[in-house]
Every structure is written in C-alpha cells, then in structure tokens.
Amino acid sequence: MFILRGQRKIRIKRYTETQQCCPNCKTFDLQVNVYKDYFHLFFIPFFPTGVKSSSMYCYHCSSFIRFDSLQHEYEKKTRIPFWLYSGLLLVGCLIVTIVVAANIDAKEERIFVQHPQAGDVYTIRDDKGGKLRYFFLKVNSIQGDSVFTLHSNLEYSRYISKPQSKDFFVEDEELVFTKAELLQMLDKGEISSVKR
Ligand SMILES: [Zn+2]
Structure with missing residues (x-):
C-alpha cells in the first residue's frame, strides 16, 4: 500500500x-x-x-x-x-474505542451464556486432534440446568460470524451441556462468539 x-x-x-x-x-x-x-x-x-x-x-x-x-x-x-x-x-482514541467495544461485547456474550435462550447461536472453535475447525451450535431448548443444542451440518476451517446459507442445524442430533460447561467453554475460547 x-x-x-x-x-x-x-x-x-x-x-x-x-x-x-x-x-x-x-x-x-x-x-x-x-x-x-x-x-x-x-x-x-x-x-x-x-x-x-x-x-x-x-x-x-x-x-x-x-x-x-x-x-x-x-x-x-x-x-x-x-x-x-x-x-x-x-490512533489512541481508536484503540480505546476498540478495547471498550470488545469489552462490552465480551460482557454481553457472558450474560447470554449464563442465561441462554432458545435460538442463541454459538460459534464453536475446536482444535482437538491437531486440526482447527469451526462449527455452530444453536440452543434448541433449556430444561433446568441443561441446555439442549443442535450442531450445524457443516464444519469450517476458519472463523466465520454466521453459518453459510446452504448450512443447516441437524435436527436429530441434540448435544446437551450444563450452563456451567458452556461458561467454561466460553472462558477457554471454545465458544468464540455468541449471537442472539
Ligand atoms: Zn526595515
């Protein structure tokens, strides 16, 4: 440039x-x-x-x-x-703005994970097995402390903010997490973003 x-x-x-x-x-x-x-x-x-x-x-x-x-x-x-x-x-103002905005986002995501709602979509970052992949989980229902989610049909090699249009959530394969497990995943960076 x-x-x-x-x-x-x-x-x-x-x-x-x-x-x-x-x-x-x-x-x-x-x-x-x-x-x-x-x-x-x-x-x-x-x-x-x-x-x-x-x-x-x-x-x-x-x-x-x-x-x-x-x-x-x-x-x-x-x-x-x-x-x-x-x-x-x-430049200083710009950096402060970005940091503050990122902080607000992080706080909001934490609240979303602590109090999940049906329809929330998590971007999951998984690097187990030495291969980095991303996929999505959608909260399907909540029963007490259990959060029932559906995973996306596709996996992605890099972070994207939302599933591709041809992707869909697999209806017959529910994955169950406790709220504490989800919070742990957020803290470890396994949940990279939360959309409500
Ligand atoms: Zn003069």
Whole structure:
C-alpha cells in the first residue's frame, strides 16, 4: 500500500515585535514567525519533530532580517500546539474505542451464556486432534440446568460470524451441556462468539 508520509514545517505562532527596530530602515515594524517541523501521515500531523525555527520580517522595508538572540527567545516561549499530535490522539482514541467495544461485547456474550435462550447461536472453535475447525451450535431448548443444542451440518476451517446459507442445524442430533460447561467453554475460547 502506498503510504504518504513525511516531514512538513508549519508556522505555529506569529508575533509583532515592538521593542526592536529594523537594522535596515530603523522603523519599528517587525514580525516574528515561529515554525515547527512535524511528522505527517496523509497530511495528518502525528507528532512534532526537531527544534523550533523562526524568521523575522520588516514590513516597512520588506526585508528578512536575522536577530538570533531575540528570535531564540521567541522560539523558546512558543508552545507547541497540541493539534500537532492529532494523528497520535486519533490512533489512541481508536484503540480505546476498540478495547471498550470488545469489552462490552465480551460482557454481553457472558450474560447470554449464563442465561441462554432458545435460538442463541454459538460459534464453536475446536482444535482437538491437531486440526482447527469451526462449527455452530444453536440452543434448541433449556430444561433446568441443561441446555439442549443442535450442531450445524457443516464444519469450517476458519472463523466465520454466521453459518453459510446452504448450512443447516441437524435436527436429530441434540448435544446437551450444563450452563456451567458452556461458561467454561466460553472462558477457554471454545465458544468464540455468541449471537442472539
Ligand atoms: Zn526595515
């Protein structure tokens, strides 16, 4: 994939200098611009890099001048704007959102397994015998602590979120689990997802 990235420079602050006159024309009409380099991805600033720099310009005689010590003072007192970290903040927010969403999903699945309802569908991950396979179990009925399930007709070599359209639940082969067994299977990752 082509990733557009690199370093750019941006002006982060503009000052008007009133104490110092222009060495060329002796008027008090100087402007100081402070710049900062930053790293960007697709033009979104990710984080600042390098040191600050500045330029000084006289509006009266239209010339750029250098006044190292003064410019250095301006560079020092200029704070780096937080939006230069936009990309990092964005990625951080995204990660937090994903983690929170995954947590909510996991909590919800746990509640579903603790209190099963007819029609709940579990994706089962089975790697016994050295061969990874996935299949589905559908809760058919619940009697006390026993949960009667039907298994899908097909097995899958990789995780899918729902059975294929040609798949079906085999009616005459009920598998019975206790609620505690199902919870254990969830904790071990043998139940990889629960759909209600
Ligand atoms: Zn000047």
